[in-house]
Amino acid sequence: MLKTRLIPCLDVKDGRVVKGVQFVDLRDAGDPVEAAIAYDAAGADELCFLDITASHEGRDTIFDIVARTAEHCFMPVTVGGGIRKLEDIRKLLLSGADKVSINTAAVNDPDFVARAADKFGDQCIVVSVDARQRLTPRVGGDNRGEWEVFTHGGRTPTGLDAVEFAVRSVERGAGELLVTSMDRDGTKSGFDLALTRAIADAVHVPVVASGGVGSLDDLVAGVKEGHASAVLAASIFHFGTFTIAEAKAHLLKNGIAVRNDRALGTI
């Protein structure tokens, strides 16, 4: 059966991991490739690089990071941040990325998602839905109008309803949605479960829950209550609060099937 995916996310700025990864066996806690290799060995199901480099010149480093990661990690890699053109996607895929995550461009130019999906296939186009809860929801009942889409790393409000935007993105060809609560991001107070569930129940593609994980129970809730197909976290893994193995054991203990492959020699 298909397993629930556990995805560590690495924020990269000018070629370095921003939050710093506190693995014991890393020579350099800021090197994204070393962190990726460590997560690969630890049993992560996918890797997500989020490039938050501001300058155009600094952006080229992400291609090198993805390429070097692909030399060592034989697992799926998603890359997001600053993707504006089909050429950006092609370069990332040729570097070794499997999926790209599109946020601002999906809002500013909705047709971009359609063109990207036509060109590279739905399976590699992830639309990143960064949302905040509205102070005064516009409509009641089905939760529509309760969350607003933000762009530019959560700084720019768009006026768009998050659930509506998610549904439209899938219609245009997104093969997966990365749903991040900007209210919860970095707070360790758990996913916005209502947001995650409202979107997961409204679309037929997998939803990755993101933003706010502080405990292993949060991961369980993302799947059971948020209806997510995959759960993404950053801080709890980077800072060594929990290991990938501990997180998977906890999911399993709570009845959520996970992948626990061992090396062939040890079977």
Next chain:
Amino acid sequence: MSQTVAIIDYGSGNLRSAAKSFERAASELDSPSQIVVTSDPETVRRADRIVLPGVGAFADCRAGLDAVAGMVEVLEERVIGNGTPFLGICVGMQLMAGEGREKTVTRGLGWIGGAVVRLEPHGDLKVPHMGWNTLSFLRPHALLAGIPDGENGLHAYFVHSYHLAPSDPRTLIATADYGQAVTACVGRDNLFGTQFHPEKSQTLGLALIGNFLRWKP
């Protein structure tokens, strides 16, 4: 004597990942293999083993393959005519079918009878079928040797909305359970295809690629 493995570049696929995984698997073999990513039909003609990767839509991949002058002819000559070991990955595997029915009906290579059709899993399961799934082997095969299957077996990484429904059940080698029996591996004679991505499937993937590099069909 070193063998040459040609990974066909026709504008589709994560070729770097594929090449790196083949290089890694080859490094663990006794005899050396040269892994070449190429869009040159002559290089493919001289290769000892041929790999056709592919991601994206069936019709786009078929068009991309046709756009490389002489490539389909060389594939027919070497793979069907001369029995060169062939591995198709994801859409590269689907292209072996008679036809694809993704968005529009497109003719495939016609090497494995059947059509590429949309997944229709029971229940409220999501499509694409995306993530790690275990396999069920329907029959033994050299490329699956040493790989544990079943619920406690190793996992393969899938990401697809369509699969190859073979007309001859004997060509169906392995399936994955996702609200239906999803075609995971097909094969006959010197042909083998995986719907999942061995180059992204860690332990299982490297084992399968290693088996392919040693395969004497």
